[in-house]
Amino acid sequence: MQLAEELERSLAAEPSYFRAQLLREDLARLRKLRELAGTCADRAAYEDVARALGWTQGDARTAELAHVLAPLFDAVYAYEHGEASDAIEARISEAWVALTRERLERLVGCLATRPPPPPS
Numbered sequence: 647m648q649l650a651e652e653l654e655r656s657l658a659a660e661p662s663y664f665r666a667q668l669l670r671e672d673l674a675r676l677r678k679l680r681e682l683a684g685t686c687a688d689r690a691a692y693e694d695v696a697r698a699l700g701w702t703q704g705d706a707r708t709a710e711l712a713h714v715l716a717p718l719f720d721a722v723y724a725y726e727h728g729e730a731s732d733a734i735e736a737r738i739s740e741a742w743v744a745l746t747r748e749r750l751e752r753l754v755g756c757l758a759t760r761p762p763p764p765p766s
Contacts, residue, residue, distance in 0.1 A: 647725060648735045649742055650676055675699045679719070683726035693719050701745075707752055714748045717741040 650673065657669040678699055686692035696719050701708045708715070718741035725734045 647676075647680065647738065649738050650680075671700075675701070676722075679722050680726055683719075683723045689723060692723060702749070702752065710752060711745065711748055714741065714744045718745055 653669055653673050653676065657666055657673065660666040660669060679696055682692050682695055686695065693716075697708055697712075697715065698705055701711055701715065717737065721734055721737035721741050725738060
């Protein structure tokens, strides 16, 4: 999977201990997600277990990420069930970028001292 290879390359070159730790955690989640997709015969069971992989601290806010996790779960499941292709790799990458963006927005929102501006 290209995303896993990309994360591994980033980890190998990352000088920051903190960022390296975050990359290790993301790689572990991605590996576990792939393992679950390959071993769960039932797609619904796969998605239930996949939601509990620690996408947010203690999974307390993971429900808020459901709209970006679903495409990732779907693409990884397709990849692990024999649909590996450039199109699936692109779906995985796009879903990962969306997830990363959304998680960062949640984190920044938690750390903000002011409420976010209303959407434009």
